[in-house]
Amino acid sequence: MKQILIIHGPNLNQLGTREPDIYGAKTLTEINEDLSNHAKSLNLQLTFFQSNIEGELVDCIQGTNCDGIIINPAAYTHTSIAIRDAIAGKQLPVIEVHLSNVYQRESFRHHSHVAPVCIGQITGFGATSYLLALSGMADHLNR
Numbered sequence: 554m555k556q557i558l559i560i561h562g563p564n565l566n567q568l569g570t571r572e573p574d575i576y577g578a579k580t581l582t583e584i585n586e587d588l589s590n591h592a593k594s595l596n597l598q599l600t601f602f603q604s605n606i607e608g609e610l611v612d613c614i615q616g617t618n619c620d621g622i623i624i625n626p627a628a629y630t631h632t633s634i635a636i637r638d639a640i641a642g643k644q645l646p647v648i649e650v651h652l653s654n655v656y657q658r659e660s661f662r663h664h665s666h667v668a669p670v671c672i673g674q675i676t677g678f679g680a681t682s683y684l685l686a687l688s689g690m691a692d693h694l695n696r
């Protein structure tokens with residue numbers, strides 16, 4: 554069974570109470586549960602990681618031996634060359650996810666350092682963004 558690593562960046566541990574009008578009412582635990590259920594139907598095995606610390610996210614990417622990564626780098630999307638370089642060094646399919654539509658928001662959210670080293674980006678579908686990314690990853694790995 555293929556192993557997919559789900560990485561959540563800073564402040565996503567606060568989902569449910571954090572700006573619910575922008576990010577929705579689901580908690581991170583609920584999002585991960587939905588992902589686990591969807592993974593069963595796609596015959597994928599998931600592991601989860603969340604950190605508010607850039608270097609821990611880099612260490613997690615460096616250390617994985619999974620088959621693909623789905624990452625919401627959150628604010629580090631727009632600032633982190635270190636996360637981009639960690640992904641570039643791995644030669645793994647990676648999909649970038651956002652709950653909100655970052656292109657409808659402040660201009661500092663319009664640039665992603667991570668997107669150029671990902672196979673795709675899904676933004677704006679709320680918690681469903683993660684499920685769409687998992688379907689996309691399954692399709693990519695089955696090609």
Ligand code: DQA
Nearest residue numbers: 564625627628651652653662
């Ligand atoms: C986010 C969008 C980012 O701009 C923001 O910093 C986040 C969450 C999203 O999922 O919509 O923390 O990645």
